[in-house]
Amino acid sequence: MxxxxxxxxxxxxxxxxxxxxxxxxxxxxxxxxxxxxxxxxxxxxxxxxxxxxxxxxxxxxxxxxxxxxxxxxxxxxHRLPPVLPATPLQRFVALLLQLYGDEWLTLPAMHYRWTYNEDWAYSEFGALSAPQLSRPEQYEIGKKNGQRFKGALPVLGVHPETIPGIERSYEAFLGEFSRHLDAHPFLLGERPCLADFSLIGPLYAHLYRDPKSGELMKLLAPAVAEWVERTHAGEAGTGELAADDTIPETLLPILRRQMREQLPALMETNELFAGWAADVSSGTPVPRAFGEIIVTIEDHAGPAAARSFPLWRLQAALDAYEAMDADAKARADKLLSSIGGSALRTFQLPARLARKDCRLVLA
Ligand SMILES: N[C@@H](CCC(=O)N[C@@H](CS)C(=O)NCC(=O)O)C(=O)O
The missing domain is CATH 3.40.30.10 (Glutaredoxin)
Structure with missing residues (x-):
């Protein structure tokens, strides 16, 4: 077994x-x-x-x-190499990209699925939850189950006002990632790490496997589609991460995009978190959202829920930053300044988060 x-x-x-x-x-x-x-x-x-x-x-x-x-x-x-890079700057960047893959690329992933692949998604949802039923019966069950996920679109910030920005940003991201892949087979070098698996989240099931989204990816960014295939297959790669704890230059446009789009949303969420955390005690369950924020993507703005979970992923990245020695921190600060992320140098969550029984709580 x-x-x-x-x-x-x-x-x-x-x-x-x-x-x-x-x-x-x-x-x-x-x-x-x-x-x-x-x-x-x-x-x-x-x-x-x-x-x-x-x-x-x-x-x-x-x-x-x-x-x-x-x-x-x-x-x-206990196997080597570790999935989380062993060196401090690459570790920090891998955790930032986990925050991006898990908690921001949800916007294009969910938008393309539910705008261009809706019926297909209902059939898939139905087939997996009730494999014994007929196709029409599966579709009906899939439609019921799928509504819950489709209902997440406004929560994430996908609205008619933001969709043009989401599409422009995703297509530009595909270009940036393709240029990176011209130089490096994986995000941080010659082998995959946590950053790659995190980007597989949005880029495999939704943006590669959903038929219309996959067509778009293969058309605009065949190198990204090929990276999805290799990474999803568990390919080991042919070497190591970039030498001397460096971050490939070609990754900077993607990190800049993350800082430009996701960081303001995190900062706004953090302010609402501070208001909520002011009068609750340690161990209190944290709500899934603290209220509403405005997200802006390629100059298209719209409301989104101030979701708490991204702060949990951010806390992991900030912990890696705080754990750095002076030399690594100086290199991280230089990187942050070059990607528009200097606000992270002093970013403080008002209280620490923890997880208990599969839920977020105030530490
Ligand atoms: N942070 C969780 C997220 C898991 C998650 O959101 N899973 C989706 C399906 S891919 C789901 O079941 N969502 C249901 C919900 O959030 O209510 C993880 O990394 O495992």
């Missing part, structure tokens, strides 16, 4: 991230489709809310959240 079981789905953003990592790691795992029965018997009793992917570890414990799954498999497998 395989050591690990990953409960997820081919259509799922975060299952793609975990799967690509597990393949690369060479972990002995099997994937089981998260059918309605799996949600009822495994996910809800152990996690408390309906979410995938969920991982059963060799000792039977259930882990949710891809960062935790990756961390726990890394600790259990």
């Amino acid at each position: 395989p050591a690990y079981t990953l409960y997820g789905a081919e259509v799922s953003y975060f299952t793609g991230k975990a799967r690509a990592y597990l393949r690369w790691r060479g972990a002995d795992f099997e994937e089981q489709i998260a059918t309605q029965q799996v949600y009822r018997d495994i996910i809800l009793p152990n996690v408390g809310w309906p979410v995938i992917p969920v991982m059963k570890m060799p000792d039977g414990t259930i882990v949710q959240d891809t960062a935790d799954i990756i961390e726990q498999v890394e600790a259990a497998e």
Whole structure:
């Protein structure tokens, strides 16, 4: 029997991230489709809310959240090279790109799925949750289940006002990533790391595998489509990360895009978090959102929920920054200044976040 079981789905953003990592790691795992029965018997009793992917570890414990799954498999497998770069600046950048892949590229991923692949997505959702039913019956179930995900569009900031900006930004991102791939096979060098698996989240299930989105990616950025194929297959790469803890120059346009678009949203969210955290005590469950913010993408602005989870991913990146020695911090500051991210040097969350029973709480 395989050591690990990953409960997820081919259509799922975060299952793609975990799967690509597990393949690369060479972990002995099997994937089981998260059918309605799996949600009822495994996910809800152990996690408390309906979410995938969920991982059963060799000792039977259930882990949710891809960062935790990756961390726990890394600790259990003891293999080299580590998925999280061992050197400080690359580690920081990998965590920033995890924040970007997990919590910002959701906008193009979800927009392209639900604007251009809606019927296809309903059929896929239905087929995975009720494989025993007929195609029309699956479609009806898929439509019901899919509405929950489609309903996340305004929460993320996808509206008629922002869609032109989301499309312009995504197409420019594809160009930037293609130019990077002309010089380096993976994000930080000659082999994949956490940054690559994090970008597989949006770029595999939604933007490559959804038919209309995949056509667009292959047309505009065949090198990105090819990177998706290699990375999702768990390819090991042919060498190491860039030497001397450097960040490839060709990655800077992508980091600049992240700082320009995502950082203001994080800062606004953090202000609302501060207001909420002012009168709550340690251990209090953190709501999924603190209110509303305005997101701006390529000059197109619209409302979005001030979601708390991105601050959790940001806290991990800021911890890596704080842990740096003076030399690494000086190099990080130079990088931040060149990508428009200097605000991160002094960025403070008003209170620390923690996770308890698969939910965010105030530490
Ligand atoms: N932070 C979580 C996110 C998981 C997640 O959002 N999964 C999606 C499917 S890809 C889901 O099930 N969402 C349901 C929900 O958020 O209510 C992770 O990294 O595992």
